[in-house]
Amino acid sequence: MRRRLINSTLAVVLVVIAVFGGSLLIVETRTVSSSAQERVDTEAVRIASIIDSRLIGGEPVNPDILADQSGGRRYAIIRIPGRDPIEIGSRPGGSVIRGFAEGERGETVVVEEARSVVMTEVRRTLLIILAVALLCVVAAVLLAVRQANKLASPLTDLAETAERLGSGDPRPRHKRYGVPELDRVADVLDASAERIARMLTAERRLAADASHQLRTPLTALSMRLEEVAVADDLETVREEATIALTQVERLTDVVERLLTNSRDPRTGSAVAFDLDEVVKQQLEEWRPAYRSAGRAIVHSGKQGMRAVGTPGAVAQVLAALIENSLMHGGGTVALRTRVTGNQSVIEVTDEGPGVPVDLGARIFERAVSGRSSTGIGLAVARDLAEADGGRLELLQQHPPVFALFLSREVRSRTEPEPERPVR
Missing domain, CATH: 3.30.450.250 (Beta-Lactamase)
Structure with missing residues (x-):
């Protein structure tokens, strides 16, 4: 040229x-x-x-x-x-x-x-x-060389930018050349680079979320299948198989939820559900793991509450909090349900050292972790809670108290419900 x-x-x-x-x-x-x-x-x-x-x-x-x-x-x-x-x-x-x-x-x-x-x-x-x-x-040759460099160099830069995009490097260059036509091409390439970067980020985020969220259900399912394999009693086999099928359903729900959030993180399928059932399910699923670690998990608080949300998503949020306490906390883990205003609240606390002061304000950010974990679980849990119109907060750092707030479905009652005793 x-x-x-x-x-x-x-x-x-x-x-x-x-x-x-x-x-x-x-x-x-x-x-x-x-x-x-x-x-x-x-x-x-x-x-x-x-x-x-x-x-x-x-x-x-x-x-x-x-x-x-x-x-x-x-x-x-x-x-x-x-x-x-x-x-x-x-x-x-x-x-x-x-x-x-x-x-x-x-x-x-x-x-x-x-x-x-x-x-x-x-x-x-x-x-x-x-x-x-x-x-x-x-003078004409010098001017022609200058103009040729002015036009050819930008085209070379744009070709390199396009080649970088094709090789998976979506960083925009934000470089302009003072030529309207070339600057227009540069604008389009930078916009394409930003879109590709967002797509790659979303794909990597989906992969990280999937690997994190599927790990726990797969581990629990593996434990159930091991128990089925060693059981001699037909009734025990049926019981464990039923529980395994339930976990498979939850695993399917996790996958569908991850795919839905990857397309639109604000998309929810909130319905009114029995909060006690979700809490009970999580207690049964995590109690063997806590027994193996020599620890206990208990539940107390108000019973018979109905919340508005997605049961599968709420279960995933609670699973993330319970797993976080198992990995980073200590002592007994307590789940407490209560009502505040028009919201149902589930608190998860343990007797461990709590959240470090320097991580308190950033604990829900991705890749933020006080130990050698992925730093994804709490971030995914917060996204799931917000997708259903709820919110996940750290109420206290020492001892740690995480609270999941959900919209409450109010049912008329003749007398207040008793609180469930600690188990």
Whole structure:
């Protein structure tokens, strides 16, 4: 592209120089010739007038006097009636330019100048034109190179940007070139890079969320299948198989929920459900893991509450909180249900060291973890809670108290419900 721009610019400049330079040379040649002819004519008239004045005054007329008074340096021949011709200067050879004048006493004056003088002036003019043309060519080449670089370099940058996008590097360059068309292409590429970056981020987030959220149900399902494999009693096998099928359903719900959130994190399928059933399900699922760790998990608080949300999502949020307490907390883990205003609240607390002070405000951010965990669980739990119109908060750092707030479905009751005792 650079070569084409330089060649095209140089071709245009050469054509312009050829047209205007040739025209200028022709005009200048004619001007120099006319000027030379005018000079010899003027000198002939001047010599004739000098001769007339000397003849009228009776003064002598000779070559030396005429040469001094006329000041001419060209060849002149004067013919006066009744006298010999008088010559001034040296007669030029070759082609000449002649000027003629006739005096009042019948004398004639012929002035001659070599045409080579005119050609010398024409050649001088031609050299000037060629010098100017050469400067124009140099300037045109420099300008063409600059313009070619100005246009070709951005195209090279844009090609590199497109290649980076194709190789999976979606960082926008935010570089502009001062050329509207190229800047428009750069805008489109940067916008595409940002869209690709968002898509890649969403895909990576989905993969991370899926690996984290599916780990616990798969582990629980594996434990149930192991128990089925070693059980001898048919009734025990049926019971464990039923529980395993329930966990498979929950696993399916987790997958569907993750896919739904990957398309639109604000999309929810909130319904009124029995909160006790979800809490009971989580207690049964996590109690074996806590027994294996030598710890306990208990539940207390208000019973018979109905909340508005997605049961599967609420179960995932509680699972994330319970798992977080198992991994990072200590002692007994307590789930407490209560009512505040028009909301149902589930609190999860343990007897561990709590949340570090420097992580308190950032505990729900992705990749933020006080230990060697992924830092994804609480972030996913918060997104799930918000997708159903609820919220997940850290109420207290020491000891840690996490609270899930859900919209409450109020049912008329004749008397307050008793709180469930600690188990």
